[in-house]
Amino acid sequence: MAVTEEELKSLREKARRVRIDILKMLTECGSGHTGGSLSATDIVTALYFYKMKYDPKRPDWKERDNFILSKGHAAPVLYTALAHAGFIEHAELCTLRKLGSRLQGHPDSKCMPGVEISTGSLGQGLSVANGLALAHKLDKSSNRVYALLGDGELQEGQIWEAAMTAAHYKLDNICALVDNNGLQIDGPVEKVMGVEPITDKWRAFGWEVFDIDGHDMAAITAALDKAETVKGKPTMIICRTVKGKGSKVFEGKVEFHGTTPSKEELDIAMKELSGETVCK
Amino acid sequence: MTEKVATRDAYGDALVSLGKKRNDVVVLDADLSGSTKTSKFAKVFPDRFFNIGIAEQDMMGTAAGLAIGGKLPFVSTFAVFATGRAWEQVRQSICYPNLNVKIVASHSGVTVGEDGGSHQSVEDIAVMRVIPHMTVIVPADGPETLQAIEAAAEYKGPCYVRVGRSKVPTLFGADYKFKIGKAHVFNEGKDAAIIATGIMVAEALRARDLLKAEGIDVGVIDMATIKPLDTDAVLAAAKRCGAIVTAEEHSIIGGLGGAVAEALVESVPVPMARIGIKDTFGTSGDQEALLKHYGLSAGDLATAVKEVIKKKR
Numbered sequence: 291m292a293v294t295e296e297e298l299k300s301l302r303e304k305a306r307r308v309r310i311d312i313l314k315m316l317t318e319c320g321s322g323h324t325g326g327s328l329s330a331t332d333i334v335t336a337l338y339f340y341k342m343k344y345d346p347k348r349p350d351w352k353e354r355d356n357f358i359l360s361k362g363h364a365a366p367v368l369y370t371a372l373a374h375a376g377f378i379e380h381a382e383l384c385t386l387r388k389l390g391s392r393l394q395g396h397p398d399s400k401c402m403p404g405v406e407i408s409t410g411s412l413g414q415g416l417s418v419a420n421g422l423a424l425a426h427k428l429d430k431s432s433n434r435v436y437a438l439l440g441d442g443e444l445q446e447g448q449i450w451e452a453a454m455t456a457a458h459y460k461l462d463n464i465c466a467l468v469d470n471n472g473l474q475i476d477g478p479v480e481k482v483m484g485v486e487p488i489t490d491k492w493r494a495f496g497w498e499v500f501d502i503d504g505h506d507m508a509a510i511t512a513a514l515d516k517a518e519t520v521k522g523k524p525t526m527i528i529c530r531t532v533k534g535k536g537s538k539v540f541e542g543k544v545e546f547h548g549t550t551p552s553k554e555e556l557d558i559a560m561k562e563l564s565g566e567t568v569c570k
Numbered sequence: 571m572t573e574k575v576a577t578r579d580a581y582g583d584a585l586v587s588l589g590k591k592r593n594d595v596v597v598l599d600a601d602l603s604g605s606t607k608t609s610k611f612a613k614v615f616p617d618r619f620f621n622i623g624i625a626e627q628d629m630m631g632t633a634a635g636l637a638i639g640g641k642l643p644f645v646s647t648f649a650v651f652a653t654g655r656a657w658e659q660v661r662q663s664i665c666y667p668n669l670n671v672k673i674v675a676s677h678s679g680v681t682v683g684e685d686g687g688s689h690q691s692v693e694d695i696a697v698m699r700v701i702p703h704m705t706v707i708v709p710a711d712g713p714e715t716l717q718a719i720e721a722a723a724e725y726k727g728p729c730y731v732r733v734g735r736s737k738v739p740t741l742f743g744a745d746y747k748f749k750i751g752k753a754h755v756f757n758e759g760k761d762a763a764i765i766a767t768g769i770m771v772a773e774a775l776r777a778r779d780l781l782k783a784e785g786i787d788v789g790v791i792d793m794a795t796i797k798p799l800d801t802d803a804v805l806a807a808a809k810r811c812g813a814i815v816t817a818e819e820h821s822i823i824g825g826l827g828g829a830v831a832e833a834l835v836e837s838v839p840v841p842m843a844r845i846g847i848k849d850t851f852g853t854s855g856d857q858e859a860l861l862k863h864y865g866l867s868a869g870d871l872a873t874a875v876k877e878v879i880k881k882k883r
Contacts, residue, residue: 411658416631417630417632418631421632421638422639424596424620424636425638425641428617428618451625451627452628455622455623459620
């Protein structure tokens with residue numbers, strides 16, 4: 291059941307390609323969230339290409355695992371993963387945020403296959419994940435529910451309401467992750483409104499907590515595997531990440547929360563990621 | 571008009587009956603199940619009842635997740651919390667994704683009584699009807715509530731159903747067939763028409779009888795669905811009578827009065843008066859006293875009808 295070296299190599303390569311596609315998509319669109327999409331890339335890659343059970347031909351397949359992007363502004367990483375997974379064609383990625391596109395600025399479940407629920411307003415996705423988990427418990431199904439939260443998002447009170455619910459209802463079919471990249475729009479999270487100690491908080495709320503390097507594919511896959519063995523309580527994987535991970539142009543930069551690369555910045559990043567330099 | 575039943579009690583019974591027919595029905599509450607009467611369902615189907623505690627925002631999101639998971643969730647708490655505290659969750663997690671969640675909010679309007687203004691929602695119809703994809707239903711009595719709940723269960727999409735704490739007269743019999751979006755015309759009238767909703771329907775019928783004694787022929791319409799409004803019924807009444815009075819246990823801003831005014835002014839502008847809470851918060855008191863205090867009695871309705879008739883051209 292544990293990941294193989296082959297699989298790890300393949301996952302790292304997939305993450306590299308996902309980063310390239312995210313950056314091309316964002317540069318083409320001229321609008322969107324760069325930093326938080328890149329910091330979440332390795333996590334989302336592991337979920338879609340290692341752990342989750344789904345069928346791109348049947349987005350409504352009753353036995354599928356569910357993924358909720360609670361930090362909905364990272365839509366670019368979700369859309370790219372869905373394209374690589376076969377839910378949509380690659381060509382559609384360049385329609386991000388355009389009028390009439392299925393790739394809305396924040397995920398819209400009404401039009402986009404593979405998106406479970408519309409998100410974008412922070413703090414709401416974990417509650418929805420709980421609802422899905424409760425439905426699976428009622429049906430006695432083995433489907434698992436994954437939810438990706440932002441660290442700034444932990445400032446929203448509803449997150450903690452949902453944390454209580456998951457523990458109270460013993461939702462061990464929930465595995466949530468925090469993309470702990472340390473930055474939000476107005477600056478570093480600890481400077482705006484400190485959320486630490488994150489680990490202690492989730493543990494106090496009755497969750498099983500793992501702390502990992504969110505860019506270490508071996509650690510991510512191992513934690514996802516371990517989460518499946520936890521019984522009687524939900525699991526939280528806190529992923530220490532770098533906002534903008536993938537290129538020095540974006541890494542650790544507050545300003546790249548909601549701004550997109552210029553053509554020049556894209557070229558620099560492409561060289562680092564060893565991809566093509568021209569946007570398709 | 572002899573038996574009196576609170577619409578929240580009818581809701582509680584409707585849930586149990588629905589739960590027996592459909593095993594996908596689940597119910598959520600936020601620590602108010604004794605008051606909202608979801609406790610009746612909880613007693614019979616404990617595995618399908620989820621108390622989320624005093625966390626209304628979380629409750630709405632959880633309902634959304636249950637809906638995605640193939641369940642038919644009914645979510646309850648007081649109207650002020652369902653539509654106030656959790657307004658954004660209703661908008662973002664239920665209406666925007668157009669999920670099949672039914673919000674049945676109890677203790678609407680001032681007849682919440684002694685708890686006072688913090689617990690009395692005078693804005694819920696307004697803030698719910700303005701959200702796209704939302705259907706808004708305000709049943710007038712026990713039988714209409716039962717049917718509204720069943721209709722809401724059949725309907726595919728977000729629904730907001732407003733029920734109340736006060737015992738109201740039974741207006742409808744076994745032969746009544748409620749339909750979402752269809753008003754019920756008790757009688758057509760000639761001089762004016764009262765379009766009422768919720769507990770004000772019974773008051774409207776009383777006002778009609780008061781006015782009959784004075785030789786004024788008033789029609790009464792139960793507008794149970796605020797959205798989609800039965801515009802045909804509104805315009806027909808306006809064409810027929812030439813004067814309209816709306817009546818609701820809600821602010822005169824944005825609720826039934828607002829919806830009717832919007833329909834009238836674009837097609838059949840006639841003199842109109844809105845009976846309701848005059849842009850003020852509620853206050854503590856017993857139900858009878860509060861209805862008088864806020865000008866929501868049959869007498870107040872009759873006075874308004876006479877005033878609006880004077881403005882007819």
